Amino acid sequence: MDILSGKPISGLMGTSWARDALIDSFQPTDFSLASILRLSMTVALAITSYQLVYNLYFHPLARYPGPFLARASVTIYGNRTTADPNSPAPKNEWYDMLGAGFGERCLVSERDFRKAGDKRALFSNAFTQKALLKQETIMQRCIDGFVAKVGKLGSGPNGIDMVRWYEMISFDIFGELAFGESFGCIEREAPHYWLEMILDHLLVVQIMDNLRRYPFLVAIARVLPVKWTTGLARKQTQYSRDKTKERLEKGTDRQDFMARVVSKVKAGEIAEEEMVAHASTLVMAGGETTSTSMAAITFNLLKTPATMQRLKEEIRSRYKSLEEIDILSTGQIPYLQAVLKEGMRLYTAGPQGLPRKSPGMTVDGHYVPEGVELYVSRWAAAHDERYFHDPMAFKPERWIDANCKDTKEASQPFSLGPRVCIGRSFAYAQMSLELSKLVWSYDMELVKPDMDFEDESRMYFQWRKPALPIRFQPRPG
Template sequence: MGLVSVLNEKSRAQTWQTLGWLLQLSWQHLLYFHPLFKFPGSWYAAGYGHQTLKALHDKYGEVVRVAPDKLSFSSATAWKDIYAQRKSGPNFIKDHKFYTTDDEQSHAFSPKALLEEDIVLKYADMLMVAIREESAKGSLYFNDCYNWVTFDVLGELSFGEPFGSVEARRPDEWIDTVLQMVVFIAWYSALYKLHPVFSSLYSYLIPPFVRKATVSHVTQSKAKILSRMEGGEREDGRKDFYSYIFELRKEMGLHEWHMAAYSNAMIIAGSETTATVMSALTYHLCRLPAIYDKLKQEVRSRYKSGNEITSLSATFPYLTAAIHEILRLLPPIPFGMPRIVPPGGDTVDEMFIPGGTTVSVHAWSLTHSDKNLKDPDKFIPERWLDPDNTDQREASNPFLLRPRACIRQNMAWMEMRILIAKMAFFDYELVDDNLDWERDSLAFILWQKPELWTKVISRNVD
């Protein structure tokens, strides 16, 4: 037994040495003999934070090699070359490691299918009541407030019932688990980009409480789907997300775990992104009272209370400019949305890129570059209203370009317009005067928001 043990230990040591040697050879080959070798980039580039990637673009230019087979672009031309419908030749291919639900979700979120203003108004009005009542008790944690309403809207549009967050005034356990998982998915992605072998370490990084929560989350997801399936068509005749998914279930060969994955992806992308944008906008309005005064005046001069606001009445020019500006300053997704160059290669920003290369535009680098905008790190809604403004506003495409645009942008715009217009009947100020949103935001798969605590005063117009 002793000899076997020694041999086993020796064998394991040799295995690890061999593995390390192979990884080193593999990495050296990818670095120096890969078709993308000519493109500049940091030698350790394997997918980093938004600020690090911008620093690389500032140093190397508008195209940077961020991994052995991946290029990041930072130019307005690249938006069109990568994401738009191409006049000739095949479109760039979506990376299916990131996109698995587009066809199904495009049915469910087409403008005619689920543009349900009454649902948004219901939960927005409930949130206004909650803010009024809770602010009388002390300062408010606005990150939670926006998550309550956006998740409840998506819950009703997905499962036919809300999560109950606005009414309970606390996040649902299902939602909490989803948001916790985002960080660990980012860890897995980073390990995989170093080398697929390293992704096996992922299971050792997950804390026990997250494993337990994940099991609970999967169980709850399946229960929600089964409950929705058993419920059949809604009595009010309203179509929700799963009305369309059920119609496609047999045709697409979907299983329960497919539908659970769809619901997770849809609710994370559809709710957390809007809530993050709303939190960031609230921060900047608190920081810049002169801008908030303009927005309040635009809304309050036309309406006496938030109860009068609808999606049509919320199409104010300055409010719309403020949304454009916060979407530029804080693109909803902190990383570039990957596309794969078709076989045979193609041109991006007048450069030939080999087929099979993963390419993307890093929006944050592009919209924070002084080559494209004056004072790019400042929140200036007026840049979207001045016809003589020389900023390259086309550099900002937070929802990508048609026909590949975010399938939920119509809903997102409606939610943001309604919520911001109704919020204009409150005055608020930051509790933590040292808070810096750009400095304190962390970029994983989604933004990890800094804590936004505010003091709130209701201001209905007499």
């Protein structure tokens, strides 16, 4: 099976060396266990050898550069891509798995380019600067509760796991703005069970995406107990339906992401199931990515005391009280914004990149046949020394130094083009408020100063992160 195209390999038995090897290793009257094992090994070796030779020299993508193993497996490790980001390459089957369980597609899982544009238009007013300022009261209330809790619970010698607490505040905020109420994680001081379900669901989506490339594994998955395969998705989608019904009852007066969608559902212009898919995806995508970025940013600040000290001075000299910190003013602090950008460059949420299917296009001077799956690894691009000097180092100054020659466009944590993340401004606002209020209120330190957060993480479509215990002490004075 051709790994990328999915087309069966033909002509194997037509090669004389493979045929002779099979004849020599197996005689029709010899049915001993040893002969069967010998035959199996010979067939496996023949197929593997054929596939390697084909991939290295005859595959349509063989001309692309890369390490030997990558080229032999047709995992192309290219130098750069030159495809126009505004030229639509259709989404692939991965998005079907992301949207599995819903009767309608949402703005992320919709693969049709025109329909995806129509779905994005539903939220065109929800993520504007004007809408963001209307939503600020909700965001501020959630973050103030979060800041108070981490200071109270994180003052002990063991601190608290900020990976979990950043997840909890993000999901509380997105619960408020997508479903009309918080999940109550911060108030209960514990994750909501749906949060756990969503994080596990994202991992299952990635595993199933890999399995679909091997038909015999798909066949095995179909006979496994439902609770091991689609059961998690069913629970997750059903909870989304229940929460959506509650949000519909709240009407359209509430200033949140879903106000316009609610009015469309009530007018019969879109199906309620589409609203379910939209709301669930906003919580899942926004909650996980923002919390991941905040954990990495905080870790890198604490590992580089000079950057943390500069940020403290910027924040504490600008604001006389916690109440003064707001969206507009934090967006105008260059060093704070540089810290956010550098943190997302080093530890990009969604490091693998978003998969697409080639419509038949030229990339870096080479034609990529129709149907081939492709993506740009955000992590690889953002750590390439051709684009960033000292790429493994946390240097926020690179974003505000006029003399820095780094190709900053190579870091695209929110993607780019017509499908750029619709919540980009919201994410910056949330992270700016959270980080500013924490830095203004507390001195923080790593409980495990020698830990390497990225090295202890595991990269799938999203990161599987280690615990990040941090100790909080009230600021002096």
